[in-house]
Amino acid sequence: MINKNKLSTAEASMVLFIFIAAKVFLPFPVAYIDEGLSAGWIMVIISLCGGLAGFLVIAALIRLFPDSTIVEAAERILGPVGGLAAGVVFFGFFITITSLTLRQFGEAMISAALPLTPISAIELVFMAAMFLACYLGIEVIGRSALLAAPYLTTAGALTVFLLYSFWNYHNFFPVWGAGMEQITKMGLLRSSAFGEILLVAYLAPVLGGAGRCLRAGFYSVLLAGLSILLLVAGMELAFSPETGRELNLPFYNMSRLVYLGRFFQRTEAVFVLFWSVAGMIMLAAGFYAATFSIANALRLPDYRPLLWPVGLMIFTLSLLPPDLPTATYLDTMILRMFGWIPAFALPALLLLIAVLRRAGGKGGKEGG
Amino acid sequence: MAKKVILFFLPLLFCLFLTGCWGKRETDETAYVLALDLDEGEKDKIKITLQVANPQAAAGGGGGGAPSGGSGEKPFIVASIEAPSVIGGLNLLNSTASRELSLMHNKVIIYSSELAREGIAEYLAPLVRYRELRRTNFVFVSRGKAGEFLQENIPSLESIPSKFFEQMYRSVGFTGFIPRVQLHHFYENTKSKASQPIATLVDINHEVKQEKEKRGKEEGKSSAVSGGPEAENKNPDGGVTEDRPHEGHYLAGEIPRGGVNPAELMGTAVFRSDRMVGEIDGEETRLMLMLRGEFRRGFLTIQDPAAKDRIIVLDLRQPVSPQVKVELADERPRVTVTVALEAEFLSIQSGTNYERPELKKEIESEISKYVGEHAGKLIEKSQREFKSDIFGFGQFAKHLVSTWAEWENLNWPELYPEAEVDLQVHTRIRRTGLLVKMTPVGGGK
Structure with a gap:
């Protein structure tokens, strides 16, 4: 696999961070309130713990095969056919994430700012940006992410804190919300929200070492988890569980609620710009992950020739759900419920087999 | 080289998208609703009364009920319609207006007390769902008939009624005679078992209205502005008695006063779930x-x-x-x-x-x-x-x-x-x- 791109740890961390955390702009965070009620924020912490545990599994695999991508490692563990199958599963995971996210970001733009614009037109604009970013490579996405991340986190945190006049800390009570058992179970299942971290298992060669890969992965999961926690906690402060679980786009609803006197309101107009940037970077990262993973599985020397067919697949798949509720259901109840299987369980299985077979060590290329 | 030229011109191509979009609405194609009043309908389920900004009068630079720019026009237009639903009614009203009605700048939602006593859940949820309306809108309950409050509320110190509403809400901070209730709080409490909804009580003071009409006839014009403060004390000897020891013991529409604007915000409408169950006066509100x-x-x-x-x-x-x-x-x-x-x-x-x-x-x-x-x-x-x-x-x-x-x-x-x-x-x-x-x-x- 030819890949001359080089990515710094900070750039990789920010790509992964935005790839994971940009879902706060979508309907997904409502699932925490819907399932955990007043303990939605505790569910996020449990999810974060699950996500970190999942990352540790991927990290162990990276340590075992420090110069290989996860597909190359899978080929060395399972053989060419098994490796290809694992690669196709990972490709399926990334393409599902990207197409559902594309659809939801498009729908979010319609709900928030462009009510009469056709979804296909909005998606085509996103696709153009995704294509350009992926064509230029992961380092371009990484630098864009590093530039955008401070502004995105500041805008997100501001939205939460500007709502202080609507905060009601009683919304955190009863403390255990839907019940300790329920929030633990659902919280762990919702660790699928951190499934995008699987991309780190493809970055070892471009990051130049397992150590940098692990640092980037750890920081991104932690930062994304804290960002989701901040948003869900902020949402619970402003909306009671009874009304919070009704929301479609929680972040948009929060930004519409900002009201600091006559002169500071209607802030969503500003925040729509930040969402678009976050959406572009997340979608570009997803597009890159999907294209790179299938190119890697097919042992192609470059992923760029696959941008057109994969892009077309993402665009087509994103338009398959007939409506937003279906897209949201597929994302929230299927992808973010069972996403841990391809993202964490499959790498865990690979790790287990590798340990049992005493596979590992350097030299990914001969295995790939 | 060709690649660089393409990369240079590609962003310029994207600029074409900035010239407009499918959902564009020019300001001269839009009529901005400032207040929305809901009451029981006579011919259909609900009567919707809108206070719409009048840009012609606003452009004249006039203030409040004063004839603007010599045109004599009010800074707003009041229109009403009966329909089976709130949002459907707005659409129906649009068929009679040259401009598209927009709720983007709506400030106040007023429920008549008659409607509020029957339960307003079905008229509340659509407003929360509709993207044009914000949860920061204020919620009033009008003690009188629908539309009367909007028709008669002609603030003398503010150029537009929406600013009047926001300024009045500032008074919560230095009088405490009305609660500050936004649609968000109201909606939250209708769904909550932990606390119940309240809304600001409003009405028209008929004595002020009659006095104003009388003065208008005397001066030969119906919307004369006498100048001076809006609320001058009509009963300075009222004093403190055992029955009425404090100045806040009034409900909206009952304050003994003079002035030019008969609209009053005083007291609180009390709800149980989505039904209004009573009123409390200004002092009790405090x-x-x-x-x-x-x-x-x-x-x-x-x-x-x-x-x-x-x-x-x-x-x-x-x-x-x-x-x-x-x-x-x-x-x-x-x-x-x-x-x-x-x-x-x-x-x-x-x-x-x-x-x-x-x-x-x-x-x-x-x-x-x-x-x-x-x-x-x-x-x-x-x-x-x-x-x-x-x-x-x-x-x-x-x-x-x-x-x-x-x-x-x-x-x-x-x-x-x-x-x-x-x-x-x-x-x-x-x-x-x-x-x-x-x-x-x-x-x-």
Whole structure:
């Protein structure tokens, strides 16, 4: 696999961070309130713990095969056919994430700012940006992410804190919300929200070492988890569980609620710009992950020739759900419920087999 | 090279998208609704009355009810329609208007008390769902007929009614006679078991309206502006009596006053779930706000304990939210509330030197006694008459349980009327204004 791109740890961390955390702009965070009620924020912490545990599994695999991508490692563990199958599963995971996210970001733009614009037109604009970013490579996405991340986190945190006049800390009570058992179970299942971290298992060669890969992965999961926690906690402060679980786009609803006197309101107009940037970077990262993973599985020397067919697949798949509720259901109840299987369980299985077979060590290329 | 040229021109191509979009709406194609009034319909289910900004009059630069720019036009237009639903009605109204109605700048949603008493859940949810309306809209309940408030509310100091509404809400901070209720709070409380919704009570003062019409006829024009303050005291000798010891004992539409704008915001509409179950006056509203921790500041008039025909006026503030503790003993809740207040002397008619520390305590206990007694009566009223926890004590009751299922089983709305409420008020007079004592008129020590 030819890949001359080089990515710094900070750039990789920010790509992964935005790839994971940009879902706060979508309907997904409502699932925490819907399932955990007043303990939605505790569910996020449990999810974060699950996500970190999942990352540790991927990290162990990276340590075992420090110069290989996860597909190359899978080929060395399972053989060419098994490796290809694992690669196709990972490709399926990334393409599902990207197409559902594309659809939801498009729908979010319609709900928030462009009510009469056709979804296909909005998606085509996103696709153009995704294509350009992926064509230029992961380092371009990484630098864009590093530039955008401070502004995105500041805008997100501001939205939460500007709502202080609507905060009601009683919304955190009863403390255990839907019940300790329920929030633990659902919280762990919702660790699928951190499934995008699987991309780190493809970055070892471009990051130049397992150590940098692990640092980037750890920081991104932690930062994304804290960002989701901040948003869900902020949402619970402003909306009671009874009304919070009704929301479609929680972040948009929060930004519409900002009201600091006559002169500071209607802030969503500003925040729509930040969402678009976050959406572009997340979608570009997803597009890159999907294209790179299938190119890697097919042992192609470059992923760029696959941008057109994969892009077309993402665009087509994103338009398959007939409506937003279906897209949201597929994302929230299927992808973010069972996403841990391809993202964490499959790498865990690979790790287990590798340990049992005493596979590992350097030299990914001969295995790939 | 060709690649670089393409990369250079590609962003320029994207600029084409900036010239417009499918959803564009020019300002001269749009009519901005400022207030939305909902009442029971006669021919259809609901009557919707809209107050729409009149850009022609606004462009004239006129203010309030004054003829604008010599055109004599009001800064708004009032239109109404009957329809089976709120949003459907707006669409129907659009068929009669040259401009597309937009709720983007709507500030107020007014429910008539008749409609509110029947339950407004079905007229509330569509407003929360509709993207043009914001949850920051204020919620009023009008005591009179639909549309009358919007038609008659012609502020004299503000150029447009929407600014009037926002400015009036500022008065919550220095009078406390109305609650500050936004659609978000209202909607939250209709869904909550822990606290019940309230809304600002509004009405038209018919005496002011008649006086204005009479004056208009005399001056030969219907919308004359007499100048001067909007609310001049019509009854300066009203004073403080046993029956009416304080100036806030009025409901909207009943304040004895003159002026030019008959619109009044005074008191609170009390709801149980989505149904209005009663009204409380301005003074009770203050006490309610103190118990909710939302009272900021207001002038309080009390009788002078040494001279019953004289009054003492204080600037009252609530520095901290009340401490509330809810316990459950033998299935009956016990609520302990401690309210802390601070005051500053504004007027001591008798001239007694209550500023002296030993006498100051007497006034502090008078204030505490007044607030304690009247707030106690209000709590009792909310339990017996309204059966509605308008103070949000239920929010603290949520701390008693650990899971949502237990909270549902507790059924606070059923428990609240039986609750035993122990109220303690502590007052400290911190300042004495710009005087530290008063010497007798005509000289002396």
